[in-house]
Amino acid sequence: MSDSTQVAATPAAPAEVPVAVRRAAAKPVSFGQVVGRSPFVPYLFLLPGLALFVVFFAWPAVEAVEASFTDYSIVNPLHVVGFANYTELFHDEVFLAALGHSLIVMVGLLPFSVAIPLWLAILVNRKLRGIQVFRAVYFLPVITSMITVAVAWNYVFADKGVLNWLVATLGLSDAPIHFLLDPHWALASVILVEGWKGIGTYMMIYLAGLQAIPGDLYEAAEIDGAGAWQRFTRVTLPLMRPFMAVALAIEMVNALQVFTSVYVLTQGGPNDHTTTAGYFVWSQAFQHYRFGYASAAGVVVWAILIALALVNHRLTNGKQANTP
Amino acid sequence: MSERQVLRRRRGARWTVRRIGVYLLLAAIAVVFVWPFLFLLATAFKAPTQDVYSFPPSLIPRPPVLTWLHNAWTQIPFPRYLLNSLLYVLGGVPLFVLISAMTAYPLATASFRGSKVMFFAILSTMFVPAELMLIPRFLVANQLGLTNTYAGVILPGVLSAFGVFLLRQAFAAVPAELGEAARLDGCGEWRVFWTVMLPVVRPTLAISAIFGFIFIWNDFLWPLVVLNDDTKYPIALGIAYLTGISGTDTRTLSAGTLLSLVPIVVFFLLLQRQILEGAKGAVKG
The missing domain is CATH 1.10.3720.10 (MetI-like)
Structure with missing residues (x-):
């Protein structure tokens, strides 16, 4: 993969990874560990997906569960009705x-x-x-x-x-x-x-x-x-x-x-x-x-x-x- | 002629007969899968003098007429809806692929706090009944000002468990040394992802793009809920609308349905090899 210089938009800083550290890790080395300096990198990748998950799945799901305890409809004012x-x-x-x-x-x-x-x-x-x-x-x-x-x-x-x-x-x-x-x-x-x-x-x-x-x-x-x-x-x-x-x-x-x-x-x-x-x-x-x-x-x-x-x-x- | 040659020839003949048998069987099964579409095709061209239904069923329009295609094209703003669907696909598919890849990459290659939680969160989206989500999702979209907008139609479909899993499998299969080599060369993680990993999994990217296309093109329930302006309808919703207004006019309805099938079928035929490989790849683990 020698053409890695082609892409411009890279927030990359040169990483100095001691090879010994890499060797020492018993588990298969993954980028969170190797890069070390930025343990939050995986989260940056997940951010857009996570945002969509929260907005279009988690939030509506919570609202749906909430609504299930109410008599919410277009004619009624909302009442909590328990179970x-x-x-x-x-x-x-x-x-x-x-x-x-x-x-x-x-x-x-x-x-x-x-x-x-x-x-x-x-x-x-x-x-x-x-x-x-x-x-x-x-x-x-x-x-x-x-x-x-x-x-x-x-x-x-x-x-x-x-x-x-x-x-x-x-x-x-x-x-x-x-x-x-x-x-x-x-x-x-x-x-x-x-x-x-x-x-x-x-x-x-x-x-x-x-x-x-x-x-x-x-x-x-x-x-x-x-x-x-x-x-x-x-x-x-x-x-x-x-x-x-x-x-x-x-x-x-x-x-x-x-x-x-x-x-x-x-x-x-x-x-x-x-x-x-x-x-x-x-x-x-x-x-x-x-x-x-x-x-x-x-x-x-x-x-x-x-x-x-x-x-x-x-x-x-x-x-x-x-x-x- | 030696004995062996005779034997080979005889075996060849038996083999040919068997092969013809297999082809006949394959063709008979193919009929089961296409016959509803064949009737669609036939009815769309049948003249008013010819019955739509008859015993035995007739598949040849005599004479073929273009009236119904024209009707379908003009009774609903057909070109507009096709264009809308195209917009949804052009806007949605790149996002679908990019988000799937970005979400799948760390899940496949990194071990970090919360990776399991994120994995099961994505997985859980498969189990939430879509009908349950329609109203609360509409309310959320409304609060964010997304109702009746193109973005509002596109965004909820962008995160898909299917896309994430497909790419997670692909990334997991890439040898770890590849990324490490780039990292030792001083590449940042985004650069590793963008210039090393993505090119390697390009076939899978293509597959997820294709499935994104199919999902987005065929979806009509969410657009139905989130749009109140029918000039923004995708073609799938247009056909539902045509079903409503044309009522008993089966010929026009068939013609419209047929027209709406053309883009997705052409797309499928052009890319069928990748689609079928992808359907297989999704479950290979």
Whole structure:
């Protein structure tokens, strides 16, 4: 890196670092220690990020928690109500149902974050001409906005849409199914769209894992007489476990926060059958204008997410010890 | 012809058949991922005489018409919204990359008091439900005079756990000797960062820029809350708006949605290799 003189804006003073000091340090030497003279240097780097964190995350988060103990809304003058919002929440059938729906979404998205993308990753993890194109196509829904996806999926869900055409052709039902309006189908439809949109992300996670597996492991297994299925269960699956852990962590966070798809597809309907926890928070705030109540609901969701993250951290930390 | 040659040829034939099978499978799956978009494409060009929905579904507009594209372009201030989105991307992406890198660098390479706290603080931003933050964030933005401004749209999206983690992995993989050599040469820490470390992690910078682009381009919830002047709408919000005003006019809506897809899809196709590598790199540890 001999071109280090090119940049003008450097607040650098010549550093005199005794090599012996550097050698003496047992831990890997890092810049806070080496430079020594300015232990606050790391903080200078962190300053802009920290400022943004305080202004757009910490401060609003504190305000949200505060608001959750009030009856803050656009019609009321503000009153502190203690835990009243929380008590009401746990008697609010819509909220409890919303938590249930979020749980269903979380379970319903599992195949879309584990089995299907893992299978796809194995499928596209081969040296074929043009395989890059297929990977890109499978990833396409990930880069498009949920609004676009909702407009596009309308052709799939409509009364005379693709799914109903399949239903009619296969003779499964005489009348068209109103996928987004039928209480039996609406949540499943939301899960289908969310799952479909996310598959590409998880496929990439598994692909990263697959490409890190040394090829000789498979060769050795083959020499030992392992068939394709055995090679999958004995070599691929164990080595993919840490990547599944990552995928599951992402899936849980995403599932509990599902909001935009509900907002653009069903608006929580029919009859709150697709009201997820995320949508509940939104509708209390922006349709019922009960900001205090909405904040309490949001705080509960937040607590659940943190609890899940901690559980996940515990579980995966145990496993990461025997990761290559 | 020797026996071995025959064998090789036979194996070649079997291999070719298998390969065709794999391609057919790959193509069938590809259809699952693109079909909603294909209908979007078809409907945007269908003449009023042709049904949008039919059994079996029809994908070929006969004859193709440009009416709906024109409608979408004029019913909402389409060029204006595209320009706005471009502004948000041009303003947001460099900040996104720089802040991610500056935050990630010490977290990856230094051990200092509070590094753990900062790390978990950034991590925690992933767990806060976005809907919970909308109102208090709006109130904060309001107090800072950021509501209904371009800066107000851009700034909250600049700090992202994803960007920080991506670059933290990249910095952690750079051999420590590299920075030390520069330090012994008398470089200050900023100079080490700017002239030594950043060039080394340039591929990852590119990846985080790409993801920053995608995040910013597709976000519509925060702009919806923070903007009350619809001349500042990004195109994603414009499409939501078009959904509202065009109601049952599926053709215009499809045309508008299609138009809004063009920039991000072109961008994706141009950079798909880096995007896909990046999606993988984010989880490699």
